[in-house]
Amino acid sequence: MSTLALAVRDSTTMLRRNLLHARRYPSLTLNLLLTPVMLLLLFVYIFGDTMSAGISGGDPDRSKYVAFIVPGLLLMTIGSTTIGTAVSVSMDMTEGIIARFRTMAIHRPSVLIGHVVGSVLQCVLSVALVGAVAVAIGFRSTNATALEWLAAFGLLVLFATALTWIAVGMGLVSPNAEAASNNAMPLILLPLLSSAFVPLDSLPGWFRPVAEYQPFTPAIETLRGLLLGTGIGHNGWLAVAWCLGLAVLGYFWSTSKFDGEPK
Template identity: 85%
Template structure:
């Protein structure tokens, strides 16, 4: 039962840890001169960032598939989920990966070097530890419960649990989508503004 409980959180933690590599990669590109060369070429300027995002989302999907395969090997089962619920769960994971990737791209652009980019992206790993990934929110101290409940990871985790395990989703589905869309838009605007303004 606990394997079933923690797997959704582990899937989202996998996405968070994978996107740290995106922040480092973007920072490296900005500081090693390849972006300066791209700027002199007749290419669509946002294509550089979009390429990073697409590559990172594909890496996240591959990582999630690997972790899911391991989860199945150690006993995770989702017998009640319909094909439509599996599809919705996959769509949520892709949307979450896209949102975190745009934030990671912004972190990479704002960092002076790869080490700083890696450090600035650490909250993407730490936030799941402060969510319902490993323990129910209601079992946490009362003063901490609102922090855990309304940060980005908890609604997404609870939505995945509802889709795959049949638990109550409530308003977590809307909160998860709102967080994903909000973070994606914020990350996109931050990244494009930083990329266009900072020639490095």
């Protein structure tokens, strides 16, 4: 069997293993999903009128705020889902299963690839669930073309891949599952410090650079532009650059830590 065929076979096996774990222990994924869903319902039904008045010049319109907030919460959903990946990787590293895999004739990177592909699939399903809740409470994207929908989906998958590789690295350097969960918390906190809930120009001057120069804000603005027809400007290439940079960083970080573990 060729090296490529061996890699594909073993990666597929590891992917199946991770998906079975996710199916058998759905509580972690469901708990992580609750945060963006609860924030969506909280901001729309509790703060919706007030927040919509702030972004629409004093005219309360909850539907406008639903449209504004959903792109940010979709990306926040990806961040929260990848926390489960960090925990899963850490559990594999501390419970001895990796040592057993290393005694077997398998393609070594397939262990990490299985985690990454499985996590991206879970992110897509999680985004679909949160998106369905958003549609149920009034979100509409009537102006987006098929090409823009395809570009939005591609951005979400690319962003999920980038954050997943970072989460895998966090899981590898964490001594236990609890530490992995804590180390990965910035992946769900950064959206709170972005343009997800309020426009950048409404933030205090001293805080605006923090929100503007971080990976979530250009991705949110790009997704917002694709789905709602607002201007994207330079945010499109910034979002792609952040995704590619984080993916490459996470890949080399993860593979170096994994290969550096005792065999």
